[in-house]
Amino acid sequence: MPDSSLVPVPHADRTAFYISDGTGITAEAFGHSVLTQFNLRFRQIRLPFVDSIDKAHEAVQKINHAYATDGKRPIVFSTLVKPELAAVVRQAQGMQMDLIQTFVAPLEQELGVTASHTIGRSHNIADSVEYNRRIDAINFSLAHDDGQSNLNLEAADIILVGVSRSGKTPTSLYLAMQYGVKAANYPLIPDDFERGKLPPELLPHKVKIFGLSIAPDRLSEVRNERRPGSKYAALENCRYEVNEAEKMMHKEGIRWMSSTAKSIEEIATMILQEIRPDKQAY
Amino acid sequence: MPDSSLVPVPHADRTAFYISDGTGITAEAFGHSVLTQFNLRFRQIRLPFVDSIDKAHEAVQKINHAYATDGKRPIVFSTLVKPELAAVVRQAQGMQMDLIQTFVAPLEQELGVTASHTIGRSHNIADSVEYNRRIDAINFSLAHDDGQSNLNLEAADIILVGVSRSGKTPTSLYLAMQYGVKAANYPLIPDDFERGKLPPELLPHKVKIFGLSIAPDRLSEVRNERRPGSKYAALENCRYEVNEAEKMMHKEGIRWMSSTAKSIEEIATMILQEIRPDKQAY
Structure with missing residues (x-):
């Protein structure tokens, strides 16, 4: 399988990653709407189904590789539900926009209930x-x-x-x-x-x-x-x-x-x- | 037009709002994926195209009304690009999950560029x-x-x-x-x-x-x-x-x-x- 992180986008100012343990569609839609507010060109890379520690480490390598190539920190939009996967990705040399972890902890406090931290939609x-x-x-x-x-x-x-x-x-x-x-x-x-x-x-x-x-x-x-x-x-x-x-x-x-x-x-x-x-x- | 905020959901524990100056599809997808991690029932209300100060005030009224009805603070997921609209909605008696404002300011600093704060996708x-x-x-x-x-x-x-x-x-x-x-x-x-x-x-x-x-x-x-x-x-x-x-x-x-x-x-x-x-x- 070709390594999609190597596809060049001409004149991109930065690389942006959309990382998720699911499809990544939400991370991408959100990241895209935020980035279009900046008059810059981003090379955008989707990494869906990052649902194991190994895949999280692969994501880290791709982010670090983009940093080395661009000379600028990639922007990382992530929706990783499992805290242990989020912790791995957080080690990467990118600017971290962790949608889930940013909001889940305050919600747990507000609702007085612990989040299940399970991947994907619950098939109930x-x-x-x-x-x-x-x-x-x-x-x-x-x-x-x-x-x-x-x-x-x-x-x-x-x-x-x-x-x-x-x-x-x-x-x-x-x-x-x-x-x-x-x-x-x-x-x-x-x-x-x-x-x-x-x-x-x-x-x-x-x-x-x-x-x-x-x-x-x-x-x-x-x-x-x-x-x-x-x-x-x-x-x-x-x-x-x-x-x-x-x-x-x-x-x-x-x-x-x-x-x-x-x-x-x-x-x-x-x-x-x-x-x-x-x-x-x- | 019927007031959609009055539709009752049986046994809902809380009300959640998805508020956007665009379609609200991203706010809803994100909010939904966060809320499914809690074993609670939410009455969910979409408020798309909140793109004027008047509509922002209407949204505030709906949130406050839900608070009065439920006796618990509604959870408010918002993607409002214009700071003045976000500021109005922030006055509501809800727990605020402001996706844009949370991430745009740090991004402006990282990128060294000011965000355009324009509504909707740029039709370029x-x-x-x-x-x-x-x-x-x-x-x-x-x-x-x-x-x-x-x-x-x-x-x-x-x-x-x-x-x-x-x-x-x-x-x-x-x-x-x-x-x-x-x-x-x-x-x-x-x-x-x-x-x-x-x-x-x-x-x-x-x-x-x-x-x-x-x-x-x-x-x-x-x-x-x-x-x-x-x-x-x-x-x-x-x-x-x-x-x-x-x-x-x-x-x-x-x-x-x-x-x-x-x-x-x-x-x-x-x-x-x-x-x-x-x-x-x-």
Whole structure:
């Protein structure tokens, strides 16, 4: 297996490590959002599943190696649940941002309970219910992608509408995967604009419909990648479709937002807040 | 809009808040992984997009209200980038776990640079490239779900194989969404077992194939939810398919793992580490 710590990033000012005894996704997401606040380039290295003393020592070697190469201390974001693993990594010549140890000790005091210090999520019944809910939601969103099926729309938590390539599919999948929300999506197509009405199968479910729009020039760019030079991708046609779609959503009283310059996470979270605020508490 | 802070959770010992000026996904993921280490029940409330002084004051009211209701200080996990918003939330009667402020000041000193303290991800060119890569990967994974297409398999980063319902689809989509990795997936079906060979279209791409297996009793459970009482879902048939699939993967020298009792995130991250370790540094 190639040693990923040796991949060079041109002009990086520092190296950042994301170290975890689990997937490291949280350490990375947090570290990344902190580092983007500094106008510097970081070579970023993920070290997931550091769940033994040996792997912790390997991590230390990689950090020390980066220090020797860069001449500057690497920044180490870690979420190591086991104190003995955290203690090993702490010996490395890096600037340590230990998320777990920083917060767990004060929490133990506040809650009057000792933390279990067990690795990974506990696979208890609540987790398994939650897991099945996410899988069901993903299957639902896939089966109801792009207006493929009108069956069982009453089971949908959210129905996204918008012109082709406005961001409906990735948003539906993200809603399902992150929040366990069943999100169907329906394209608004020229037929709908000519009729001047929403697809009739959606009318009974208006309360859970949310619209996505997009800047016409961005839409044209995206469509041109898919079908270069087509009428479908032409700026003029994109302007027409977006304008008609926004007019229709306004007329039908459908809440909508622009997906331009927003991340999938931002779009999904904003929609959830609008349509299913009850899902914000659990 | 209903006030989500009023949704009751039976027998909750405490309330936990996840507060962010962005989506709050990182604050929630981190807080959740810390809290699962304590054998207590938490009522959990997400407050995303707290990006103004007014919204910060609203958050304070919700925290104080939960304190009054519970008789115990809520635990407040926050990722507020703007110091003036963090300062408002800090006035609330909760136990404060301020992820950003805890780590940004020491980082400013270490890096010798002042943080921008700007909200959300910076929508710069690197982010936009990364965003397009994720969208492309999602579209690729959707088009290559369940062996739908053999076109352009050379563009795949990873090809997952396994029996129906072993977790290939959610894993492919997660790989695409989280890591921007193009993941195709192919079912292994009784025809393949009778022939005793991998689907021939996969043979040129063996180096990027990864197998998913699953415990037969769990598989039978999952399939019974979909097609109750079918031969497809029968334990005996599941045992046969899993056994044949594992035999074939062994014979063909394909790396594989069991998806039983693992989260989608864990499976996806383990596969990435095996097949594309180069994607761990960027």
